[in-house]
Amino acid sequence: MSTEPVAGKYQVVIVDDELVIRNGLRSVVDWGTLGFEIAGVFGSASELLEWLPTGTADVLLVDICMPGMDGLQLIGNAKACRKGLVPVVLSGYDNFEYAQAAIDRGVYGYLLKPVREAQLEELFHRLRRLLDDRARHQALDTAVAESDAARQLMLLLHEGTIDPSGLQRLLVAYPTLSHFPSARIMVMEIVPARYCAEESSIDGKIRAALEDLEAWLRQVCPAVRLPDRPIIPVVFTGDEQESLRIARDCFRRAEAMISDRDVTLSAAVGRPAGRLDELHFSMVSAESELQRRRYEGTGILIEPGEDRRQTPIHEDVEYGELDDFAGFAHAVVETDPDTAQQVIRHLFSNLTDECVSDLRLVETRIWSFIEQVSSQLTLYGIPAEIARRQLYTAFERSLSWPTYAIAAEAMDVEVEKFLGVTEGYRHDPRNAAIMDAVRFIRANLAEDISLEQLAERAQMSNSYFSRLFKHVVGEKFKDYLINNRLAAAKQRLSETSDKVYAVAESVGFRDHHYFSDVFKRKIGVTPLEYRHRSRSGKS
Template structure:
């Protein structure tokens, strides 16, 4: 909040200025008042103010001299001059000193408030420009640091830039810790200002280190928070590792999100920090975590996680579930495959991702016009097994929805018949039986169905069953007789005739064509 100070040799005016308007509505608090310029100057030296409202004619030091003296020590202070009479010379001097306004007594409240609003607008613009300058400086500093840890800047250039940007180079040992704030729905930059978050995290990190050491904190291109701990004593790095989990917890509390922290070996070459940074980043590239806790801390390079993991799964069973289209057993299958196969807290990323991709592609392949981009686009943001499972389920559910979407609006009765076919196509379906549930005559219901769908009810049921049988023939190794029963045909010869009628080829011919 901004501060205002009043100066007038008439005590009633100096005190009355505090109540002449509601200063708080302008974001201004009253810092105090004085009855002469000398006293005012002493108080302002001890406690700077943003706005000074002063009379001209006062004992010991007049208002214009007070303004000159205050500007020398606090150039950003703004001024409003009060006077009992209008003197052109005073106005002229005041203008050269940069006053905001020259207000005659008795004070016109509207004019005073108008001046305050104008000053407040100037303050807001100054703060915005200052923010932009500071933000530009932060971005430039981060870009230089990113180039440094990636080995994309020459030593001499980095040394020169480091001096300009206040990056300390007078330390011997460097250790990289990388903190990943996990947000798999949105990028972190959509939730926080990365450079502001980085500065706050730097403050947290500095609380845990020796006063002789330093922390260089910045966001990298992947929106991870990189903390470079620099010291002249290699023994200090042990305490850094001990405090890393606590730092991760503080960052998690601050953001409200899980945090995954990875440390690396100490580098004894300040310009060789690239290896230290690369070690930490490789962990994110090679692992997923279970994230059962809010924070995960990993110290050192990977060992067991790098071992291959052979995934065994029943693709035929999964395809049958997809063809059947019931979501609950599909979700249970997906969860059992990913959670059941990968039970450790640290999970090999490549094997788990391959499994997830197979689950998603099996569903997408059944669409008429599949969009595969949604399968892969979000995978780079996945850091936890739980997040990956949610992504797989979401893609599969949309795929089922795309596959079963009805392209036009139907009446309630016809929509009910379509839903019955979808849910019970493998069972006996009779228009007569269904019409009784709707309390309608079967002939009228059949005419309504034909009119809206363009097929008779029996033709639609047969076509739907043949589509399901086609998917099973293509995607599984089930015997044709078993497929016939599973889609609602107890008579195999009748199934063959219907299949040839709707598909144009026999089941055997179709399977042979697809295999070939």
């Protein structure tokens, strides 16, 4: 275990039972540039839990498979000890069960081993924005709670002089009061009604509609608009049925007011609160329900009820296979936008059918799709890092639209751009030489393969071949060779009963002890443990 004094940035603690992985995570990215610092590095759950009561931590980066207390158990204990701690999980397994269990425990990210530098940076860029937003909301909570209007409203509520059927000002942070009329919060969001390439134009229409809606609401109640977000929350007092009736009436009137514009209203009602200090939970509930608009659509009032999200319809299919990543890669190579767009629409259609509203699960699915596609495209001379970056940016832009249906329309445009970017790479003769090396590696994993051998085959110097290989493939030659051998080993362990030493030799490892060490370091479990879990349906 190691700790160090930190200040001024969000604090990260790392827990993994493998020293090599701990050290690798500590040095793989420039944490300071991302806005984070490493507050502590621990080899077990017990070490972290002993340190946590007196330490400072904002993010927990934890291995899911450790001896003793595993990562999922540790997350529950650590969050109970440190309020607001954001967990990020590492795993050698990419099945839905593990991802769903992690999401159920409030995990922000689910990273598959071996972790790529670009993937880690992307996740922590998003996490930094989340933590910044949370800090701004906490500041807003304090400001609202201390305002004169808030104090006056709390006094009126305490004295019981407010008409329970009226609309009142939203309070985000509240001191505890012993008596409070039942209430619930509705959040209303102005969103685009359809895809529009001119985002600045639609942004202007959203702002105008927001201003009109806010002015109308203030005629019946003071409303609070969240900063930098097109959302207006309002609170309705009254018993459970009465507050819901008023919310429905308010939604219908607000929807009618903006019906003649290129925007639409999306709204959700939170669960009722019986005390003033519980209104925050009604707000959280409403915002959570609002995410269902991604698959239910806009122009409706989403009410609390049974969560429609299910276990995926195709439980036995891994991420990416449902979405035909090979077909997408082939369409890119053939410059066939129609087929590529059809694959992307199938991806979003699956998300709709499975009622997935949690963006963390969406990102897990999409990142797997991107990884599979990028790997396929390297066979045709398209650099993996270029493909990853372009596709990730395209999906990120598309998912900013309110529903999966509109996101699919936005991706039609992004796919056209992606095909234009990648076309030039396929005709570069230098890339063709690297692709020949990649095909040679995949076809001869059981043989002794060296960088010098492949550089000579490509008629390049060793140093130039090494640099070009990393640029095109996205990994160093040695890492790519080992990762492909491990992937082949995982398949043989799952599908055959061969001895571990025989599996090792069949994929190019001459020393089966070294193979077991590398497998455990990269995948997180021993080869025999992986075989057992894969056959019991957990890998």
